[in-house]
Amino acid sequence: MKLRIPQDIEYKDINDPAFARMASVCAPYSLTVLRGLEPFYALYKAVEYLVKHNITGDFAECGVWRGGSMMLAALACRHFGDQTRRIHLFDTFEGNPEPRPEDLDWDGQDPHPTWEEYQKRGMKWGYGGPLEDVRRNVLTTEYPQDRFVFVPGRVEETLPGAAPGSLALLRLDTDLYESTAHELRTLYPRLVPGGVLIVDDYGYYQGARKATDEYLAETGAVILLNRIDASVRLGVKVA
Numbered sequence: 001m002k003l004r005i006p007q008d009i010e011y012k013d014i015n016d017p018a019f020a021r022m023a024s025v026c027a028p029y030s031l032t033v034l035r036g037l038e039p040f041y042a043l044y045k046a047v048e049y050l051v052k053h054n055i056t057g058d059f060a061e062c063g064v065w066r067g068g069s070m071m072l073a074a075l076a077c078r079h080f081g082d083q084t085r086r087i088h089l090f091d092t093f094e095g096n097p098e099p100r101p102e103d104l105d106w107d108g109q110d111p112h113p114t115w116e117e118y119q120k121r122g123m124k125w126g127y128g129g130p131l132e133d134v135r136r137n138v139l140t141t142e143y144p145q146d147r148f149v150f151v152p153g154r155v156e157e158t159l160p161g162a163a164p165g166s167l168a169l170l171r172l173d174t175d176l177y178e179s180t181a182h183e184l185r186t187l188y189p190r191l192v193p194g195g196v197l198i199v200d201d202y203g204y205y206q207g208a209r210k211a212t213d214e215y216l217a218e219t220g221a222v223i224l225l226n227r228i229d230a231s232v233r234l235g236v237k238v239a
């Protein structure tokens, strides 16, 4: 099966029918595929690595939109023979809060006017859908239902209260400075050595990048945060 994405890029180096199937099932529920399949493939390989090397801990994503990335994580987990990990989904389920001045995008564009426009029209910026829709989406994976943990609300309020004890996979995708900084402060210490950190917005939003750089510099965390695509960064926690 050839892998194609909307821009019609071919992925000749990825010859993995299982991944191709999962990617096409999950693509309608994720924003990460708008730039290409690299973020999905990186997540798939991260899950393979965690399962094969028995790196224990739950999975968490902050900012799930319609649930596509965690659908892929669940399908990959099943595919590689593990259905034990809990998958925590943190989201307001009401879209993004008001951006602050540091939340410019990579071109220096301020998203605040867009947020305001959404507010005026009674719409929600960055909204993927209600929790019940996201639950329905992730349950299509047939990953054990009781392994999904939904945490509605702003992460600034739900964390650290609803934080899992230990994490093998931490995927951050709430776009903005404050939430990303809060997620790193409350969740990165729970990522086990050998665990995988993914920062989806590092290349796209200046605030997410600032929060990540500040956290890593302040804590001296040892991690090679490497480029997956123009926005996504992925690293394996050393210590």
Ligand SMILES: C[S@@+](CC[C@H](N)C(=O)[O-])C[C@H]1O[C@@H](n2cnc3c(N)ncnc32)[C@H](O)[C@@H]1O
Binding pocket: 029, 030, 031, 032, 061, 062, 063, 064, 065, 066, 067, 068, 069, 070, 090, 091, 092, 093, 094, 095, 096, 097, 126, 127, 128, 153, 154, 155, 156, 173, 174, 175, 176, 179
């Ligand atoms: C870019 S979307 C996530 C995309 C998703 N990870 C994917 O694979 O397509 C950003 C999500 O973050 C959520 N969000 C933004 N700020 C948040 C906050 N402070 N706390 C919780 N969720 C937040 C929004 O509701 C939205 O669903």
